[in-house]
Amino acid sequence: MSVSVQEIVNLPIFNTAKVLTGIELLDQREVDWMSAIERPVENFVRKNEFILTTGVGCEEDPQALYEFVLDVYESGAAALGIAVGRYIFDIPEEIITFAEQNDFILMELPWELRFADLQRETMKLINESKERSKQGGRDIQRQLIDFVIQGRTLIQIFRFFEQKMQCKLTFFDSKGRLQGTGDDPEKLVRAWQNYVNKEKVQYAKPSFLHVEKIVTSKHCLLKKNITSTSRSSTEGYFVVEVPSESAISNELLHGLESLSAATALWISREDAIVKTEMRLRNEFIWGLAANELKSEDLNVQSRAKLFGYNITVPYLCAVGSSDNFDELTEKEYRDIDAGFKSIIYYIEEEVRQAAETVNRHVAFTFHNDRLIIFLEAGKAEQKTVHHFLDLVDKRLHELIPGVVFTWGIGMHSDGLNKFHQSYKKASSALDLALSQKEPGGRVHFEDTQLNRLLLHLANNEEVREITKATIAPLIEYEKNREMDLINTFIAYDNQNGNVSQAARVLNLHRQSLLYRLRKIESLTNLSLDHPDDVFLLNISIKVWLTGAFQVEDS
Numbered sequence: 001m002s003v004s005v006q007e008i009v010n011l012p013i014f015n016t017a018k019v020l021t022g023i024e025l026l027d028q029r030e031v032d033w034m035s036a037i038e039r040p041v042e043n044f045v046r047k048n049e050f051i052l053t054t055g056v057g058c059e060e061d062p063q064a065l066y067e068f069v070l071d072v073y074e075s076g077a078a079a080l081g082i083a084v085g086r087y088i089f090d091i092p093e094e095i096i097t098f099a100e101q102n103d104f105i106l107m108e109l110p111w112e113l114r115f116a117d118l119q120r121e122t123m124k125l126i127n128e129s130k131e132r133s134k135q136g137g138r139d140i141q142r143q144l145i146d147f148v149i150q151g152r153t154l155i156q157i158f159r160f161f162e163q164k165m166q167c168k169l170t171f172f173d174s175k176g177r178l179q180g181t182g183d184d185p186e187k188l189v190r191a192w193q194n195y196v197n198k199e200k201v202q203y204a205k206p207s208f209l210h211v212e213k214i215v216t217s218k219h220c221l222l223k224k225n226i227t228s229t230s231r232s233s234t235e236g237y238f239v240v241e242v243p244s245e246s247a248i249s250n251e252l253l254h255g256l257e258s259l260s261a262a263t264a265l266w267i268s269r270e271d272a273i274v275k276t277e278m279r280l281r282n283e284f285i286w287g288l289a290a291n292e293l294k295s296e297d298l299n300v301q302s303r304a305k306l307f308g309y310n311i312t313v314p315y316l317c318a319v320g321s322s323d324n325f326d327e328l329t330e331k332e333y334r335d336i337d338a339g340f341k342s343i344i345y346y347i348e349e350e351v352r353q354a355a356e357t358v359n360r361h362v363a364f365t366f367h368n369d370r371l372i373i374f375l376e377a378g379k380a381e382q383k384t385v386h387h388f389l390d391l392v393d394k395r396l397h398e399l400i401p402g403v404v405f406t407w408g409i410g411m412h413s414d415g416l417n418k419f420h421q422s423y424k425k426a427s428s429a430l431d432l433a434l435s436q437k438e439p440g441g442r443v444h445f446e447d448t449q450l451n452r453l454l455l456h457l458a459n460n461e462e463v464r465e466i467t468k469a470t471i472a473p474l475i476e477y478e479k480n481r482e483m484d485l486i487n488t489f490i491a492y493d494n495q496n497g498n499v500s501q502a503a504r505v506l507n508l509h510r511q512s513l514l515y516r517l518r519k520i521e522s523l524t525n526l527s528l529d530h531p532d533d534v535f536l537l538n539i540s541i542k543v544w545l546t547g548a549f550q551v552e553d554s
Contacts (some may be wrong), residue, residue, distance in 0.1 A: 002030035002048060002249070003129045005079045005105055013121045016113065017081065020096055022105035029078045029105060030246075034122040036115040039068045047076030050122065052115045055088035062092045069095050073104050080104070081118075085111030130250075137254040140164060144262035154179050154266060161259050165252050166242075171226075171263065173236035188239040192221050209253050215245045222248070226260050226267075235267050278345060281307045285365035289317070289372055289423035309363055313376055316385060316411035317422035319430045320371040320392075323439055328400050346399055347371070354391035358384055370430070374419060377411060382444070385409060389442065406433045410445035435546055450542075457539075458546050470540040472551050473523035485523070486541055488516045493538055497528070 006026035009017065019026070029048075036052040037044050045051060051072050058065035065088065072080050080099075082091055091108060099106040109118075140161075147157045158169055159181045170180035170188040178185045195214045204213045204222060212223040222240040240256065242248060284307055288300075304311045329343055348364050351373060355362035361376040375388055389407055396403055410425025425445035432455070433443040457463045474485045488506060492513070495501040503513040517528055526533035544551065 002032050003126050005029045005031055005050065007125060007129075008034075008050065008122050009107070011121050011125065013113070013117060016110050018108040020091065020106045020108055021099040022079070022103060025103060025105055028246075031078045031122070031126065033126070034119050036119070039064065039071075041068060041071035041075060043075075045072055045075035045077050048078045049075075051077045051080045052083070052109070052118060053080070054083045054086060057087075059087040062094075065092065066095055066098070069098065069106075073099075073102060078105065079107060081107040081109045083109045083111050083113065083115075133249075133251045133254075136251060137258065140255050141258035141261070144258055145265070148262055148266045148269060154263065155181060157259075157262060157266070161255065165255055166247070167252065168241040170239050171236060172239070173226075173267075188221070188241055191241075192223055192239045195221065204248055204253055206250075206253070209257050211253055211256060213245075213248065219243060220245050220248060222256065224256050224260055226263050235264060238263075275345060278348060281363075282365040285309075285363045285372070285374065286367050288363075288374075288419035289365065289367075290420065292420045310361060311419075313361065314411070315361075315363070315374040315419065315422060316377045316409065317419070317426040318371075318373045318375060318385065318389060319408045319410075319423070319426040320373070320405040321369065321430060321434060322403055322405045325369075325400070325403055328403055343400070347396065350395035350399055351392055354388055354395055357391055358388045360384070360388070370427075371405070372423065372426075374422070386442070393440075404439045406430065406439055407442040408433055408445070409442065432546075454543050454546050458543050463543060466536075467540040467543045468551050470524060470526075470536060471544055474520065475551050477519070477523055483516065483519075485516060485520050488513070489520055489537060490541065492517060492528075493534065497534075 004027045008014065008031060009019065009026060022029075031050045032048040033046065034050040034052065035045075036054075038053055038056050039058065053068070053072075055065055055068075058068060069080060082088055084091065091106070096106065098104075143160070144157060147160065154171065158171065158179070162168060162181060168180075168182065168188065170178060170182075170185040172178055172189050178189065180188070192214070195216060199214045199216060201212050201214055204211045210225065214221045220242050222238075222242070224238045224240070226235045226237060238256065238260070240252075242252070284303060288311070301311060344366050347366075351364050351371075352362060355375065358375075360378065363374040365372045373392075375385060378384065393405060396405065408426045408428065408430025410427075410429055411422050429443040429445040429448055432448050433441045435455075458467075471486065474489075477483065478485055488502075491505045492499070492502040495505065499510060499513055499517075503510045506513065508516075520526075520537075521528055524537060526537055528534055
């Protein structure tokens with residue numbers, strides 16, 4: 001940390017020195033270093049440096065001394081002390097006038113003062129100040145870490161930092177949430193975003209701390225990114241406001257680094273707590289889904305209350321599966337397992353937000369690549385569950401662009417405490433939806449009676465053989481001639497054998513449809529005028545459309 005010129009001239013060794021100009025600026029000008037030089041100045045003087053000179057070489061040339069003082073001033077020096085009594089006996093009035101007009105601190109030093117002694121005492125003062133600053137930084141860092149360990153909130157941590165550093169700050173996290181101690185925490189973020197396109201963004205020194213700064217006529221803004229302690233991703237950033245560029249001290253910058261580390265630690269700790277709680281909740285919900293729940297099981301009910309669930313109300317179950325989930329998340333996460341666990345946390349948040357929109361309780365878990373959601377049942381159940389799933393699909397698509405979920409929906413007859421039965425029904429409905437090979441579809445268990453019967457038939461070997469023998473010629477013909485005979489028959493059958501109506505549905509000429517129907521009869525050796533033959537062909541197509549087997553299977 002720098003010291004002011006005032007602190008330096010207050011040292012006993014400077015008692016005989018005389019301040020000629022800038023006395024009102026002594027406590028405003030900071031000094032990082034003191035050195036003794038003679039002309040020429042060139043690039044040997046640094047900003048905020050206290051310069052000592054004997055004026056050697058200028059004793060007979062006042063103009064040369066004036067140019068030397070001018071060069072020292074233009075180099076950004078904090079102050080200049082000229083030793084008088086050997087080479088320079090009187091400092092010219094024009095130099096004093098120049099220093100007064102340009103707010104430059106100029107001092108007259110007796111020749112008896114040794115520069116080595118002045119430098120030793122000054123650098124001792126600067127080093128002590130820096131050590132106090134480092135110790136202060138270590139104290140702040142230790143205090144911030146203690147706050148995290150004690151479980152303090154981020155707002156409490158930020159308020160402590162603001163009081164210590166005399167600044168204002170806002171934290172903008174990776175999820176777009178703002179946290180600050182003021183009434184309008186977004187104000188600083190807006191200010192940074194407004195200025196960033198107008199003002200030059202620079203790194204504050206020391207640059208290795210990676211603190212960006214924008215200096216305006218009103219104030220100075222700093223921006224510092226926060227990196228997670230558990231992974232290399234950015235968790236958000238701080239925007240800090242200080243009155244002016246002179247307020248950007250090393251203590252502030254190092255303190256901001258400590259605050260960043262403490263905030264990253266706080267986020268990691270919170271993530272660990274939340275993920276542990278989520279894992280326990282999900283294990284509990286999976287236990288309800290996988291096992292029959294007895295309503296008199298008080299232990300289960302007490303655990304449910306602990307997790308914030310009310311299991312005494314009826315729930316319906318929705319089970320979702322996605323074919324492209326792994327593919328899409330793999331693009332963002334190299335380690336699929338790690339990424340998968342992280343994304344599930346966000347999926348649960350999206351599901352809960354959707355449930356709040358429809359004003360229903362919800363319980364969520366994930367098992368064997370399937371989302372399992374229990375949604376509180378109520379009036380207008382069908383309408384509500386589809387609205388809820390519309391919201392879930394929309395939010396998941398925003399979270400993982402391009403993801404598509406297929407859903408199965410089920411609910412036990414009375415719903416009360418029947419999580420296991422509802423889950424089984426929803427899983428069965430999802431299996432049927434997946435067998436239809438139409439991603440994004442939804443199947444309600446109550447609408448699957450015929451499909452379940454057909455699946456049961458499809459699992460019978462004799463039924464399979466009859467089905468294959470019946471429709472194999474149609475599939476083979478379609479493959480070779482590109483004529484869709486199966487959908488032709490379905491349309492014809494749906495129109496109860498009315499050729500004209502079926503032709504309109506298929507957008508075919510009546511004679512073209514008659515040609516296709518005769519081709520179906522010749523390939524299958526069945527008559528479409530015979531009800532039993534029509535029934536055989538109809539049931540064979542429906543069994544095949546379950547997707548339980550392929551006609552090409554041997």
